[in-house]
Each structure stands twice: as structure tokens, then as C-alpha cells.
Amino acid sequence: MRNLLRHILIVVLFGTPASAGVSDQRVLELKHMVLQDCGSCHGLTRKGGLGGPLTYEALKDTPPEVLESTILNGIPGTAMPRWRPLLSEDDARWIVKYLLKEEPQ
Amino acid sequence: MNLFRAFALITFLAVPAMAADPCCATGDLGLVVERTTGTLLVVDRSDHASIAKITGLGDLSHASLTYSPDERFAYVFGRDGGLTKVDMLTHSIAARVIQAGNSIGGAISDDGKLVAVSxxxxxxxxxxxxxxxxxxxxxxxNSKTIGLVDAPGRRFLWVTWDTGEAWMADFSGPKMVLTKLGDIGENPYDAVISGDGRTYLIGLFGEKGVVAIDLWADQPKPVRFLQDYGKTEDDLPVYKMPHLQGWAFTDGQLVLPAVGQHELLWVNREALKEIARTPVHGQPVFIIAQPASPYVWVNFAMPLNDTVQVVDTRTHKVVKTLTPGPGVLHMEFAPRGAEVWISVRDANKVAVYDTHSFEKTNEIAAQSPSGIFFTARAHRNGL
Structure with missing residues (x-):
């Protein structure tokens, strides 16, 4: 019982690290979006295409805030659009964590 | 004696029986790319059925393919640089090479002897x-290459994304002749050749305007037109590059997607001047002419990609709006235009519509389907 309470407390205080501020339903949508829509230009396996690769190796040296800003604001003068009309800052933060953590199958 | 006669009869009859075997026709077959699983569905157009699944093709995101002149083989161009030759009769891989690290498309020469990969x-x-x-x-x-097409006379044309050039390779003689057709502008995102083999049209992402090259000219060279066409700072962001294979050439007109806007642009083909605009549901991705009809069909970039619209090329008006479902990626017409197959990625199906009644006549299950390619493409240049 005490363990359960502690667990609840931890979850309430810190959330699930990868999905802070993002609902379970939204996580599914974002995963789908990364695969299908980011994948259109960056490859479904994230190894790049018209856009550069989004593998851990390619992203690890860029600060996460820069990656988040790139998603939200795009890169002017390139084909990378600003996703702010479709994504919140929490969404972008979740996507960056997801890209840095999860290698595609 | 009876045994001998029976044996002779079997031997005699065996040949006609084999000739009547219905196995060996590919004219109404096609392939559907299942991009997340890297598989191909073999489909039968007449039966509205998927008849086989082919695996082992690698990464098929943004995969496209082309057919041999006898419609026996498909050449599949995968994202991972794989070039795979698929046998439409045995539903198996006949040959496969990894020819590069990352590729985007390909073409087959008019004589069917050469396959080029971009x-x-x-x-x-x-x-x-x-x-x-x-x-x-x-x-x-020294650049990503885009918009690779075949042109009559064992020629291939393409443009370079990073350096903004148009090139032609001519394989009609004993040695390949490589010709730079000219500088075209910044970041060409796709190119297409007209069905009559005359015009190579190139869309620019990095600057305004459209480029046409007249391949019937003695010295083909790029001509810029529609100087105001293209993206501006204030436009909506482009969530999916339009595909110019869909640029329809129809009834003396070109139909173009207005990049970043919810519009089609109609251009008089002779004068290369804009003649009309059509407001549509979203940012157009493919604009494809329905064969033997005055209509073009349009699909759209996300997040408005559950819809398809039909536009009359005479009035430039939308005549029908359909909602096949979430993630409409591609449309492929039966060669004579009676029906259209539409891939609905997020519903995991291909929907078949009657083009005259606009009724959905069937659905075929497919895992995240993207491109649909009927074998009749074998007989159309530029595809």
C-alpha cells in the first residue's frame, strides 16, 4: 500500500518522463506522425531523404531546445516547414525525447 | 492397347490444356506499396482482389516503380537504395541489388532495356x-537528383536539387552522351514529362516560377514562366511536397498545385500563361487526369488528407468532394478511366470508386498503403 502511494506520488509529481504534458492518446498520434509524416521526407527508418537523417547519431550533439525549435519554427529557406500550426511545445518536446530515445524498427 | 491409347490421348491433349491455362496474363494486375512493412501487394484490377504479398524489398518509404514493356516485371525503387526486379507472374523477387545508400525514384527506357535510378x-x-x-x-x-523520367530514344532526364540544373543522358548511340540542358533555379522539387514527350516541366521550391523545356526543339533549353508562381513567406507551411507526376496535361492546359496554398492553377499550354485558379480543400499533392474524361482528381497534404476532389477542366470548378478516409496518399486510374483506386493509409485500405457514379464499389485491405501502380503504366512514357 505504501509502495502504491509512493508510486502514485511519483507519477503525480514527475509524470512519465517521456510523455510529460502529453496524453496517452496524443502519444499515439505523435508516434504515428513521426513515422508517417516526418518519415515522408526523413525516411520511415529516419535515415534521411530530402531531409537529413533523424537518427540518434545525427541528433545527439544538437541541444534538445534547438531541435524543439526547429520542429516548431521550421528552417526558413529549406523544405522543413514550421509545425507550430499542428504541434504544441509539449508535443515538440515529446517528439525530441522520442527521437533521441527510440530507434525505429 | 487401351492403356496405350489413353497415354497417347493425354500426351496429345496436354498441349492445348496448357495453352488454355489462365495463369499467364498480367494486363490487369498491379502493385500496392505497403510502406511501413516494406511489402508489396499484388492486386487484380478486375477482381478487386489482393492475390499475393511480396516481402524482402527493404525500406519502401517513398517507393515507386516502373514496368517492363511485356508487363512481366516491375522495377521497384526503394528508399534504402535497393533496386528490385519483381516477377508479376510468380509473385517473387527475380533480382535485387543495393545500388546506393538512399534513392528516390527511377525510370525505364522506351525500349525497356535500361533502368535508371535517381x-x-x-x-x-x-x-x-x-x-x-x-x-x-x-x-x-554532386547533388540529390529529382524528377527522373524517360524520354523517347533511350534518353533520361533529371534535375538536381542542390545545384539547380537540368540534365539529359542519351543512350541511343554506342556511347552515352551526357548533356546539361541548363540552369533552372533553386531547389527543383520534382519534374514531369508530358504524355506526348514534348515538354519537361520542373517545379521550383527555392524560388518562384515554373520551368519548361521543349524537348522537340533542336537545342532544348529551360524557359521560366509563371514568374509569381511559388511559395512566399506568408504562405502556409508545406507539409508534403507536391508530386508533379500528377501535373495533368489536359485539353491544351496544364494544371499545377499552387505550392503552399489551397489552390489549383490552370495554365494555357501554348502561351504558358495562367488562365484560372480553383480554390480547393487543401494543399494539392497529386493532380491526376481521369483518362478519357474532362476531369482531374486531386488529393491533399496533411492535415487535410482525408479528402479527394474532382475538378472539371472546362469550368475549373470542383464537381465532387469525396472523403475516402484518413491519409489519402495516392490515386491510380484503370487505364480507360472507369474506376479509380485510392490508397487510404491510416484506414489500412485501398478504396475503389466508380468514376461515373462516384460510388465506392470495393475496399481492399492493405497495411499503410502508399503508391498504387497498375501494369498498364508499362505503355506510357514518363512513367
């Missing part, structure tokens, strides 16, 4: 013997 990594074009898949030419370009 590469992002290491860039350039590679050309292969269609029979053996042995490389016959390597054309480095």
Missing part, C-alpha cells in the same frame, strides 16, 4: 541493364 546518397544517377541489373552507367552529380 539517388540522394551518394547523389547522381545510375543506369542498369533491365535484364541482369548490372550497372551500365554511373553518372555522379
Amino acid at each position: 539517388n540522394y546518397e551518394p547523389g547522381g544517377i545510375r543506369v542498369f541493364d533491365a535484364q541482369s541489373l548490372e550497372m551500365v552507367a554511373d553518372i555522379p552529380m
Whole structure:
């Protein structure tokens, strides 16, 4: 019982690290979006295409805030659009964590 | 004696029986790319059925393919640089090479003997013997290459994304002749050749305008038109590059997607001047002419990609709006236009519509389907 309470407390205080501020339903949508829509230009396996690769190796040296800003604001003068009309800052933060953590199958 | 006669009869009858075997026709078959699983569905157009699944093709994101002149083989261009020759009769892989690190599309020569592949990594074009898949030419370009098409006379054309050039390779003689057709502008995102083989049209992402090259001219060279066409700072962001294979050439007109806007642009083909605009549901991706009809069909970029619209080329008005479902990626017409197959990625199905009644007549299950390619493409240049 005490363990359960502690667990609840931890979850309430810190959330699930990868999905802070993002609902379970939204996580599914974002995963789908990364695969299908980011994948259109960056490859479904994230190894790049018209856009550069989004593998851990390619992203690890860029600060996460820069990656988040790139998603939200795009890169002017390139084909990378600003996703702010479709994504919140929490969404972008979740996507960056997801890209840095999860290698595609 | 009776045994002998029976034996003779069997031997005699065996030949006609084999000739009547219905196995050996590919004219109403097609392939559907299942991009997340890297598989191909073999479909039967007449039966509205998926008849086989082919695996082992690698990464099929943004995969496209082309067919041999006899419609026996498909050449599949995968994102991972794989070039795979698929046998439409045995539903199996006949040959496969990894020819680059990252590729985007390909084309087959008009005589069906050469297959060219457009590469992002290491860039350039590679050309292969269609029979053996042995490389016959390597054309480095120091750039991603885009908009690769075949032109009559064993020629291939393409443009370079990073350096903004148009090129042609001519394989009609004993040695390949490589010609730069000119500088076209910044970041060409796709190109297409008209069905009559005359016009090579190139869309620019990095600057305004459209480029046309008249391939019937003695010295084909790029001509810029529609100086105001293209993206501006204030436009909506482009969530999916339009595909110019869909640029419809119809009834003396070109139909273009207005990049970043919810519009189609109609251009008089002779004068290369805008004649009309059509407000549509979203940012157009494919604009495809329904064969033997005055209509073009349009699909849209996300997040408005659950819809397809039909536009009359005479009035430039939308005549029908359909909602096949979430993630409409591609449309392929039966060669005579009676029906259209629409891939609905997020509903995991291909929907078949009657083009006259606009009724959905069937659905075929498919895992995240993207491109649909009927074998009749074998007989159309530029595809």
C-alpha cells in the first residue's frame, strides 16, 4: 500500500518522463506522425531523404531546445516547414525525447 | 492397347490444356506499396482482389516503380537504395541489388532495356541493364537528383536539387552522351514529362516560377514562366511536397498545385500563361487526369488528407468532394478511366470508386498503403 502511494506520488509529481504534458492518446498520434509524416521526407527508418537523417547519431550533439525549435519554427529557406500550426511545445518536446530515445524498427 | 491409347490421348491433349491455362496474363494486375512493412501487394484490377504479398524489398518509404514493356516485371525503387526486379507472374523477387545508400525514384527506357535510378546518397544517377541489373552507367552529380523520367530514344532526364540544373543522358548511340540542358533555379522539387514527350516541366521550391523545356526543339533549353508562381513567406507551411507526376496535361492546359496554398492553377499550354485558379480543400499533392474524361482528381497534404476532389477542366470548378478516409496518399486510374483506386493509409485500405457514379464499389485491405501502380503504366512514357 505504501509502495502504491509512493508510486502514485511519483507519477503525480514527475509524470512519465517521456510523455510529460502529453496524453496517452496524443502519444499515439505523435508516434504515428513521426513515422508517417516526418518519415515522408526523413525516411520511415529516419535515415534521411530530402531531409537529413533523424537518427540518434545525427541528433545527439544538437541541444534538445534547438531541435524543439526547429520542429516548431521550421528552417526558413529549406523544405522543413514550421509545425507550430499542428504541434504544441509539449508535443515538440515529446517528439525530441522520442527521437533521441527510440530507434525505429 | 487401351492403356496405350489413353497415354497417347493425354500426351496429345496436354498441349492445348496448357495453352488454355489462365495463369499467364498480367494486363490487369498491379502493385500496392505497403510502406511501413516494406511489402508489396499484388492486386487484380478486375477482381478487386489482393492475390499475393511480396516481402524482402527493404525500406519502401517513398517507393515507386516502373514496368517492363511485356508487363512481366516491375522495377521497384526503394528508399534504402535497393533496386528490385519483381516477377508479376510468380509473385517473387527475380533480382535485387543495393545500388546506393538512399534513392528516390527511377525510370525505364522506351525500349525497356535500361533502368535508371535517381539517388540522394551518394547523389547522381545510375543506369542498369533491365535484364541482369548490372550497372551500365554511373553518372555522379554532386547533388540529390529529382524528377527522373524517360524520354523517347533511350534518353533520361533529371534535375538536381542542390545545384539547380537540368540534365539529359542519351543512350541511343554506342556511347552515352551526357548533356546539361541548363540552369533552372533553386531547389527543383520534382519534374514531369508530358504524355506526348514534348515538354519537361520542373517545379521550383527555392524560388518562384515554373520551368519548361521543349524537348522537340533542336537545342532544348529551360524557359521560366509563371514568374509569381511559388511559395512566399506568408504562405502556409508545406507539409508534403507536391508530386508533379500528377501535373495533368489536359485539353491544351496544364494544371499545377499552387505550392503552399489551397489552390489549383490552370495554365494555357501554348502561351504558358495562367488562365484560372480553383480554390480547393487543401494543399494539392497529386493532380491526376481521369483518362478519357474532362476531369482531374486531386488529393491533399496533411492535415487535410482525408479528402479527394474532382475538378472539371472546362469550368475549373470542383464537381465532387469525396472523403475516402484518413491519409489519402495516392490515386491510380484503370487505364480507360472507369474506376479509380485510392490508397487510404491510416484506414489500412485501398478504396475503389466508380468514376461515373462516384460510388465506392470495393475496399481492399492493405497495411499503410502508399503508391498504387497498375501494369498498364508499362505503355506510357514518363512513367
